[in-house]
Amino acid sequence: MKQDYAYLKLEAWLYSQIQTGRWRVGERLPSVRQLCQEKQLSKATVLHAFQRLEAQGRIEARPRSGYFVCEWPGLALDQPVVESTAIPGPVPVNSSELLTDIMLQGAAFDLLPGGQSAQISAGLMLLNRSIGRALRQSRGKAHQRYEEPAGYLPLRQTLAQRYQRDACQVSADEFCITSGCQNALFLALKTCCRPGDLVAVENPGFYGVIQLLEQLQLKAVQIPVNMQTGMDLNAWSAHCSIGPFGPVS
DSSP, rough: TTOHHHHHOOOOOHHHHTTTTTSSSOBHHHHHHHHHHHTTOOOOHHHHHHHHHTTTEEEEEETEEEEEOOOOOOOOOOOOOOSSSSOOOOEEEEEEHHHHHHHHHGGGOOOSSSOOOOOOOOOHHHHHHHHHHHHHOSSSSSGSSOOOTTTOHHHHHHHHHHHHHTOOOGOOOOOGOOHHHHHHHHHHHHOOOOOOOOOEEEEEEEEEHHHHHHHOOOOOEEEETTTEEEHHHHHHHHTSSGGGOOOOO
């Protein structure tokens, strides 16, 4: 991995500042907004650096307070991760518990640091005016109707042509344009699963998937995930046929 990525530079800088004692154990780090302004970085970049340090145990997120320095041994940034010999088993989970835990543990959900009142930014006001002006100036009512369920036909035709150039004989009727990944996952689960089926999801994973599974009356089981090797299939194999989950085909 290249070392010139902005989030890696910020992560290394924060780590060096902690090592030199600029922020001691228990002290609060600069806020996401402050680092964005000082370092001229995006919010996503700053959060990524914070999350990497948090995963290493060097800092911790406190509800509605930000990130704080933890007490940890002086490990090098490039020191390999020591794997635990104990394999945690899959556990049942629901969206209410998972979402509550994310909201409580993640400083990223502190949308209004310091209790400031919500204000509409100048950029958002400009966007709203532009949308309103475009709607007033538009002719006809094409923008006021829903597209056909399969999606915009010219786009599906273009996709079919693209696949046909690679010797894949498909037609526009075989494509379905979805409104994002959640919509695509919903359709896939609706097609492949029946209510009561067991579905393995990553831990940690996206809470929106858990909500979607509950909506479809499917049972979600979290499987441990390693940042280097991916989902622990051994843990799944060792636990999927016993315990509260019952047999799995």
